[in-house]
Amino acid sequence: MKRILVSIKRVVDYNVRIRVKPDGTGVITDGVKMSVNPFDEIALEEALRIKEKGLAEEVVAVSIGPADCQQQLRTALAMGADRAVHVQTDAIIEPGTAARLMHKLAEREQVMLAVLGKQAIDDDCNQTGQMLAALWGRPQATFASKVEINGDKALVTREVDAGLETVEIDLPAVITADLRLNEPRYVKLPDIMKAKKKPLETIEPAALGVTPVERLKAVKFEPPAQRSKGVMVKDVQELVTALRGKSLV
């Protein structure tokens, strides 16, 4: 079966104002709204569109983390994923561990494609997709803004510093989604009801032969240096005079 694997990371919602705990041991996540990582939502939307074009038959959503991750997997199922796999663990999951788990699942499920968000908006690492591709020995097309599947190949346009780069990759492969790849669909109420009946498998990392390791240990968290609020000028002349005084214009 032509199958696509999609990552679904549970993260602090995009709109939450992040605050560091006063004792510097982390950021405040208690009672904070949690969501699907927005880049993963884009990845899932792309997988669903590929399936809807008849180019894939099944979309499998994967989340790694504590029991609560099932909320985000239910969202993924409501969006249209066919089934979900929850790799349940309370361990700290570094991108290297996430990539090893995704690799095992990609092989178990014999997928044609793994689509991940290009980064998670919590740790901003931007690593898992590339690491998965390396472990799997397969191509990677990161920061994708357009994907065209042609048989056993894909043509992917990537957002790079110089502009837009196009690469051709052999499948199976890893694609990571950038912001402008698509606009994810909204979930409708009947879909939420239907999602409750879709299969959600729970396994432990050990069942995939992976032991989570923490190699980059967090020593301390601190708020960023704040810029002080400057001055408001009343008109353009005053602005130009001020900037000229600092030889900036």
Place this chain on the structure above:
Amino acid sequence: MSKILIVAEHAGGKLNPVIAKCVHCAAGIAGAEIHLAVFAADAASVAAQAAQIAGVAKVITVTHADHANPLAATVAPQLAELAQGYTLVFGPSTTFGKDLMPRVAALLDAPQASDIMAAESATRFKRPIYAGNAIITVEVEAGTRVVATVRTASFEAAGAAATPAPIEAATLSATLPTHTRFVSVTSARSDRPDLQTAKKVVSGGRALASADNFKILYSLADKMGAAVGASRAAVDAGYAANDMQVGQTGKIIAPDIYLAFGISGAIQHLTGIKDARTIVAINKDPEAPIFEVADYGLVGDLFQVVPEFEKLISSGS
């Protein structure tokens, strides 16, 4: 002693100027011995430029026809082989480095620290998380090989060497995969300064309301010798090209002056500019969050402000 290998990104025969910033970052580590690696179809000119950076002990060239347009899939096996003799492997936090370095880290079975803003030692690094709303310090056990991408906006460029570093060609045995092929790259080429390294940046948001209206910013930028940036909203709306996006998922920049026209200042945008020396914000909305971080703020209609600003700086009055 810490042996540090840095990937020397280049394009069109030119070394990317951010590499000198990566060298500066690495040079701060006690006992650093810094080598640069150039992957190219013809490495001579880029290697010569790399050898001119102060603090570089050696430049290593890896020549292969496939590196005419270097891809992560083809560079990674060679870089991983070369990295065997190093404790730290650095690349810039550009799209090239972000694409390549995790692939190398996985091949080396090494952890990666992304976007490091400080290397306190060979084992301890600071990096932003949550779009720069928190800074985390991470540490590995002594002797662990670490891969990192360097947040270049956090560092000045290293200076010029008194005598150029030696250049050496490497012979590697890694096979290059053929499963990933470069097709093309399209850039909105302009003769304006490069956004990532420009001293002056003029930037526009959704309030510009059309791609055509962005022309007033291009005109001002040309008068100032500035690069042009844009907010995510402006890029999403199609007013500006993707390579102009500044912010968490676009470019992180540190110009001497950043002029933001009609940009409200979402946190994801602010994270891309907070190392700018001077931020100037022009916005119709006096409540716009960008005024909280701006050194100079002006409440006004950008369509009136931009032409007047341009006229005043040209007239010298």
